[in-house]
Amino acid sequence: MSAAVPRGAGVIGGGRMGAGIAQSFATAGAAVTVVEQDEAAAAKVRERVAGSLERAARRGLLPAPPEEILGRLAFVGDVSGLPADADLVVEAVPENAGLKARLLAAAERVVGADTVLATNTSSLSVTELSASLSRPGRFLGMHFFNPVPASALVELVVPDATERAVVDLALAWTAGLGKKDVVVRDSPGFASSRLGVALGLEAIRMVEEGVAAPEAIDDAMTLGYKHPMGPLRLTDLVGLDVRLAIAEYLHRTLGERFAPPALLREKVARGELGRSTGQGFYTWND
Numbered sequence: 001m002s003a004a005v006p007r008g009a010g011v012i013g014g015g016r017m018g019a020g021i022a023q024s025f026a027t028a029g030a031a032v033t034v035v036e037q038d039e040a041a042a043a044k045v046r047e048r049v050a051g052s053l054e055r056a057a058r059r060g061l062l063p064a065p066p067e068e069i070l071g072r073l074a075f076v077g078d079v080s081g082l083p084a085d086a087d088l089v090v091e092a093v094p095e096n097a098g099l100k101a102r103l104l105a106a107a108e109r110v111v112g113a114d115t116v117l118a119t120n121t122s123s124l125s126v127t128e129l130s131a132s133l134s135r136p137g138r139f140l141g142m143h144f145f146n147p148v149p150a151s152a153l154v155e156l157v158v159p160d161a162t163e164r165a166v167v168d169l170a171l172a173w174t175a176g177l178g179k180k181d182v183v184v185r186d187s188p189g190f191a192s193s194r195l196g197v198a199l200g201l202e203a204i205r206m207v208e209e210g211v212a213a214p215e216a217i218d219d220a221m222t223l224g225y226k227h228p229m230g231p232l233r234l235t236d237l238v239g240l241d242v243r244l245a246i247a248e249y250l251h252r253t254l255g256e257r258f259a260p261p262a263l264l265r266e267k268v269a270r271g272e273l274g275r276s277t278g279q280g281f282y283t284w285n286d
C-alpha cells in the first residue's frame, strides 16, 4: 500500500488521543482542523501539541520546524466548523456511545460525500456507531495508541458495510504517518484490547489466588516473553477503572472468560485506580 497524507483532516476532541492524532497528521503535512468545546480547551490542545513537538524537535524527529507544523493546526468550537472538503475526520471524544454517535452524525452533515469518517473508540462497536450515519460505507474505526506520535500502530476496525476503497485510503494514510496497520473485522475489543485485557485479567486473577506477587508476574512477561511492560504495570498506567469498564463490556459481549475478577472491582471501589491515584497494583510516587 503506497503512503499518502490526507489534504485536509479534522479531529473531533483534542484530549490525550485527539491532540496526538492532530499532531501526527500535521507532522505528516496535513492541514488539521481540531474541534474542541471552547477556547480554553483549544488553548490546552495547542499547548500540549507545542510541548510535544518541541520534545520531538530536540530529538531530531521532525521533518519541519515545530512552529511550521503547529501552524498547520486550526481550531473550531463545533463540528459545523469542519472543512467540507476534508479527506478524513477522526472522532476522539470520551468513550460514550451516545456522544460519539451524535457528533459523528453532525460531522457527516457538514463534510462532503467522499470524506472518510473514523472513530478512535478503544472498545465500542464501530458497527453500532455507524447506525447514526447515512453513509456507513464511508466510516471505519482508526484505533490509535497512546502516545500517538511515538506509537507504531493503527488498528483499522472494519464493519461489514465499509467500502473497500475507504479501507484502502485508511491504509495509505496510516502508512503516510509512518505507522504500521493491522486490519480487524469489527468485533468486541478488536484485536488489541481483547488480547491485552485477557492477559491483564488473568494476571489479576493470579494475584488474587496468591500465585505470585505483581512484580514477579510482570517479570515473567517482560523477561520471559519480552513484553515491553508487564500486564499489571500496564493496567496501572491505563487505569483500573478503564480496564474494568472494558472488561465489563467484553464480559457482556464475549462471555464468562472476561468476567472481571473480584480484586479488580474491590480496588476500583477503594479508589485504587493505578498511577493516576498513586496506588494500583503498584505504589506510584510521581
Ligand code: NAI
Pocket: 012, 013, 014, 015, 016, 017, 018, 035, 036, 037, 041, 092, 093, 094, 095, 096, 103, 120, 121, 122, 123, 143, 144, 145, 146
Ligand atoms: P480525553 O478525555 O483525554 O479527551 C477527550 C476530549 O474530547 C477532551 O479534550 C474533551 O474536551 C473533548 N470533547 C468532549 N466533548 C466534546 C465535544 N462535544 N466537542 C468537541 N470536543 C469534545 O480522552 P482520550 O483519552 O483522548 O480518549 C478519547 C477516545 O480515544 C476515547 O474513545 C478512548 O476510548 C479512545 N482511546 C483512548 C486511549 C488512551 O490511552 N487514552 C487509547 C486508544 C483509544
